[in-house]
Amino acid sequence: MxxxxxxxxxxxxxxxxxxxxxxxxxxxxxxxxxxxxxxxxxxxxxxxxxxxxxxxxxxxxxxxxxxxxxxxxxxxxxxxxxxxxxxxxxxxxxxxxxxxxxxxxxxxxxxxxxxxxxxxxxxxxxxxxxxxxxxxxxxxxxxxxxxxxxxxxxGEWSGTMNLTEPQAGSDVGALTTRAERADDGTYRITGQKIFITWGDSDVTSNVCHLVLARLPDGGAGTRGISLFMVPKFIPDENGDPGTPNDLRVVSLEHKLGIHGSPTCVMSFEGAKGWIVGAEHKGMAAMFTMMNCARLGVGVQGVAQGEAALQQAAAYAAERMQMGPIIRHPDVRRMLAGARAEVFAARAICLACAVAIDMARATGSQDWAARAAFLTPIAKAYGTDVGTRVADTAVQVHGGMGYIEETGIAQYLRDVRITSIYEGTNGIQAMDLVGRKLADGGNAAMSLLDEILDGAKAAQATQPELAHQVWQSAESLREATQELLDRDLAERFSGAVPYLSAFARVLGAYYHMLAATKGGSVTLARVHVTRILPQFAADLAAARAGLADLEALDDAVFLGHMAV
Structure with a gap:
């Protein structure tokens, strides 16, 4: 399809x-x-x-x-x-x-x-x-x-992000790629990077690598890392691709999905580079790129969910089993839930983008805080939804979903990486309950206030939806206050379900707003009655704490008897 x-x-x-x-x-x-x-x-x-x-x-x-x-x-x-x-x-x-x-x-x-x-x-x-x-x-x-x-x-040239090394993934500070100052004011970059998306290309005339590396006087950890522009071809006096730089693609990864995207192992062998930002301040510059990419990856999750859902719905309308299976209650349940979640995730991602725009246009710190708070939610929820919906789309196809010729499995294989790259969804959740609550919860509470006020305003036209949204937001406010009173380790143990709960409440809020402005009331009810109630289970898990997790012996995870 x-x-x-x-x-x-x-x-x-x-x-x-x-x-x-x-x-x-x-x-x-x-x-x-x-x-x-x-x-x-x-x-x-x-x-x-x-x-x-x-x-x-x-x-x-x-x-x-x-x-x-x-x-x-x-x-x-x-x-x-x-x-x-x-x-x-x-x-x-x-x-x-x-x-x-x-x-x-x-x-x-x-x-x-x-x-x-x-x-x-x-x-x-x-x-x-x-x-x-x-x-x-x-x-x-x-x-x-x-x-x-x-x-x-x-689009004449393309850009890449070079962070990860075999021993330095989420722990970026463990990187070993070296940078040395040259007499001409440039730098020489030496080291190996892995998982470099589109690390080489024949669709553009030059590939521009942003590479994290450490100067000889760079301190340990992330504070001593610098960022460098290292092009595949060194620009000549006219700004055109000139002589090849001292870098190469060692190999391409054989991946579960996104086969058309070359994921490269890159070797920099004294390659010529130019500093981006100040020396030893590379992470600040790289995080600018990563934050943009994180929202973009959340959007990718929504995108794959949308495409998979379209194919699943078309298949269900054509597949005959005692009539078209799109009329079967369980298939309708799957499709309705998927459509409700795609709508919610799309709205969260676009609301995050609007907050970014308003922060830039107005200089408002409140908008900037809103954008920062929504970014990990958009990335994690968008990609979780994309994966769930692609999995549902395979299920709707039944046995044919497991057959590659239908093409539906590609969406599941392709989308699966989105919850891993640009910071795993677990890291997004820890960022949410860590750095993004470090303001005493001001950004979170401001957003919850907006939801509560919106629910009150919607009482006149959509009382059923408004009531459910108001109650869920109030419960989320109480849970947020509880998290603020806990240390970071306790917060981290419940970070993923907390992010999920916040996303479900936000999604219900945007569905409610849509219903009051000419959108589908029926789809909003699907979300509020079938998706939103899961936030309570999420909050229960978020409140569970760390004790039971710490008490488990590591051997249990390997299948040994628990004592």
Missing amino acids: AYTAPVEQIAFILNKVVGLPEVATTEQFAEATPETVDAILTEAGRLATEVIAPVNRQGDLSPARLENGALRSSPGFAEAFRALAEGGWIGLASSQDHGGMGLPQALNMAVNEMVASACLALQLNPLLTQGQIEALEHHGSDELKALYLPKLNS
């Missing part, structure tokens, strides 16, 4: 639920008029549906490969990428100072969703490039910005 971009649904959430019109009232984003937004969503939807989606299956069946050290992309990827780049889609939210369009991040994430639904393996390329653009805009020197940003915005 072919994917069709859900332009109308996305536009409704942007305009009626999460507040894109408010973003357009700011001076910075005044160009995001209703006409502009409508035109962009429509054209992006056409591009995703007609140009990018047709290459998705080939990416799975004919993975990217290395031939004599050169990367060869999946069939059709180069042409699809050029259409994406030539349309200006990569620089949609980038500054106009260097060739971007300067439009809201919320609109960019909506476009990213449609492209990721069409072909996740290909969309990873522009997503990483957008993150690199953001890092350079905030931390790059004027010279780096002038040289790299126009090429990255146009």
